[in-house]
Amino acid sequence: MSLSDKMSIVGVGATAQGKLAGRTSLDLGLEAFRLALDDAGLKKNDVDGILTMPGTTSPEGSLHYIRFGEAAGIDPRYTASLTMGGGTAGALLHMAAMAIEAGMATTVACVFGDAAKSGGSRFARASGSDIGWGLWGMMGAAANSALAAERHMHEFGTTSRQLAEVAVACRKHASMNPDAVMREPITIEDHQASRFIVRPLRLLDCCLISDGGVCFIVTSTDRAKDRRKKPVLVSGMGQGYTTRHLENPDWWYVSHQKAALADAFKMAGATPRDIDVAQLYDNFTISVLLWLEHAGFCKKGESGSFVEGGRIQLGGELPVNTAGGNLSESYMEGWLHIVEGVRQMRGECGERQVKDAEQCLVTGRGMALNCANATILKRQ
Amino acid sequence: MNDIPAKPLPEISNLTKPFWDATRSGELHMQKCSQCGHIRYPVGPVCTACLEPEHTWEKMSGKGKVLAHLVFHQVYHKAWAKEAPYSVIMVQLPEGPRMFSDIEDPAHRYKDADLVGREVEVRFRPMSPDIVLPWFKPVE
Numbered sequence: 306m307s308l309s310d311k312m313s314i315v316g317v318g319a320t321a322q323g324k325l326a327g328r329t330s331l332d333l334g335l336e337a338f339r340l341a342l343d344d345a346g347l348k349k350n351d352v353d354g355i356l357t358m359p360g361t362t363s364p365e366g367s368l369h370y371i372r373f374g375e376a377a378g379i380d381p382r383y384t385a386s387l388t389m390g391g392g393t394a395g396a397l398l399h400m401a402a403m404a405i406e407a408g409m410a411t412t413v414a415c416v417f418g419d420a421a422k423s424g425g426s427r428f429a430r431a432s433g434s435d436i437g438w439g440l441w442g443m444m445g446a447a448a449n450s451a452l453a454a455e456r457h458m459h460e461f462g463t464t465s466r467q468l469a470e471v472a473v474a475c476r477k478h479a480s481m482n483p484d485a486v487m488r489e490p491i492t493i494e495d496h497q498a499s500r501f502i503v504r505p506l507r508l509l510d511c512c513l514i515s516d517g518g519v520c521f522i523v524t525s526t527d528r529a530k531d532r533r534k535k536p537v538l539v540s541g542m543g544q545g546y547t548t549r550h551l552e553n554p555d556w557w558y559v560s561h562q563k564a565a566l567a568d569a570f571k572m573a574g575a576t577p578r579d580i581d582v583a584q585l586y587d588n589f590t591i592s593v594l595l596w597l598e599h600a601g602f603c604k605k606g607e608s609g610s611f612v613e614g615g616r617i618q619l620g621g622e623l624p625v626n627t628a629g630g631n632l633s634e635s636y637m638e639g640w641l642h643i644v645e646g647v648r649q650m651r652g653e654c655g656e657r658q659v660k661d662a663e664q665c666l667v668t669g670r671g672m673a674l675n676c677a678n679a680t681i682l683k684r685q
Numbered sequence: 686m687n688d689i690p691a692k693p694l695p696e697i698s699n700l701t702k703p704f705w706d707a708t709r710s711g712e713l714h715m716q717k718c719s720q721c722g723h724i725r726y727p728v729g730p731v732c733t734a735c736l737e738p739e740h741t742w743e744k745m746s747g748k749g750k751v752l753a754h755l756v757f758h759q760v761y762h763k764a765w766a767k768e769a770p771y772s773v774i775m776v777q778l779p780e781g782p783r784m785f786s787d788i789e790d791p792a793h794r795y796k797d798a799d800l801v802g803r804e805v806e807v808r809f810r811p812m813s814p815d816i817v818l819p820w821f822k823p824v825e
């Protein structure tokens with residue numbers, strides 16, 4: 306029995322983004338929760354499920370759900386915290402949908418807050434395990450994506466200028482988003498002039514580090530009818546993982562993303578041609594290229610030329626990351642990708658609205674390239 | 686003024702002790718499954734192909750080929766502050782496993798080079814009385 310269109314997102318909330326001195330992951334999450342309730346026209350006691358992602362600066366770690374519930378004064382029927390980095394938002398959306406379908410809850414709030422910018426993030430930790438890669442200096446958030454870019458360049462001739470196209474598109478879109486952190490337009494030359502972080506990736510290939518909070522509220526499409534704003538259908542969902550790194554010859558190419566996307570398209574009964582706008586997880590520019598290939602917008606190895614000439618900019622064939630993405634809007638680890646997907650499907654995006662958009666693909670990916678998921682949102 | 690900290694070193698566990706014993710004698714050893722023959726890396730308690738715990742430690746030839754060559758300009762850990770930009774490589778061993786390692790490059794000869802496809806050979810760098818770290822030298 307398919308879950309397609311049975312669940313809807315009825316409320317989204319996002320706090321101010323950027324450097325928010327004195328704020329904590331907890332109060333940012335709570336503010337986003339209040340904003341999402343208001344957006345949905347719900348009261349907190351209408352919510353009987355709470356799913357959270359502990360921020361990198363959340364001291365509670367995996368016990369975050371208890372601290373958040375206590376702070377909000379809610380005793381939920383269903384709750385948990387999940388840590389999959391940039392894959393968490395999508396995975397929690399899917400968990401919410403499954404819990405509601407199973408009768409474990411009726412209305413689930415998914416919440417994230419982080420003060421990574423001003424609170425001292427832990428993104429720069431060494432990666433690997435046991436005989437850890439950090440012993441050789443293979444560390445920091447850019448390392449694994451630099452590996453992906455390096456291999457993609459060698460196998461397919463992808464260039465740094467093609468990666469720049471992604472950064473330029475995201476920044477252009479952020480310039481049309483009053484809530485975005487980085488709004489000054491950039492050029493390919495700006496990208497090429499930016500310093501190397503981990504070669505082949507440059508500064509402008511990298512996402513931001515941000516403070517902020519995000520929340521979205523999921524309920525059944527039947528219940529969603531009476532909400533304040535038009536509900537957005539969750540039309541397709543899929544997930545894929547690799548737990549392996551060096552032992553997976555395809556690790557850098559994140560082939561497990563293909564399974565996530567194929568399942569989402571199958572559930573939605575859709576093909577890439579049906580997608581009007583996409584919010585593709587962009588911790589680094591290379592990630593967008595890989596999503597485009599795995600989703601089937603272009604063939605394997607051809608994403609570099611696909612993104613040239615403004616094809617992924619607003620007005621192009623497939624507008625990607627219309628709010629600016631992790632690269633330029635704010636680094637909320639993909640949570641804002643869901644928010645922007647919902648807003649595009651509601652037609653709320655003003656200058657950056659994709660006209661008559663009916664289906665939006667949203668993707669998330671986290672940890673050391675391990676966790677991937679895809680969601681297709683649909684206008685009702 | 687010398688505020689550069691020491692590089693992080695691994696704790697030696699029962700599981701990893703044979704690996705570090707071997708590097709101290711100038712050899713690169715990895716686990717070979719007694720059931721199916723799969724050579725696994727990173728070090729693990731059971732075979733990743735068949736879950737068999739029994740294994741032997743086998744000496745690798747020490748040869749390899751560079752699959753990826755990253756150059757870290759960003760200093761994520763202060764211990765690397767002096768040698769940045771530094772090269773990290775992913776190496777394909779002919780025996781099957783892949784591993785991350787580095788290239789000793791005090792003169793920054795490889796900072797602007799791209800060593801993908803180059804043959805490399807293992808070398809050993811003492812880090813402490815207990816820990817000797819394998820690294821790879823490009824074959825000229």
Ligand SMILES: [Zn+2]
Pocket residue numbers: 718719720721722723732733734735736737
């Ligand atoms: Zn085996």
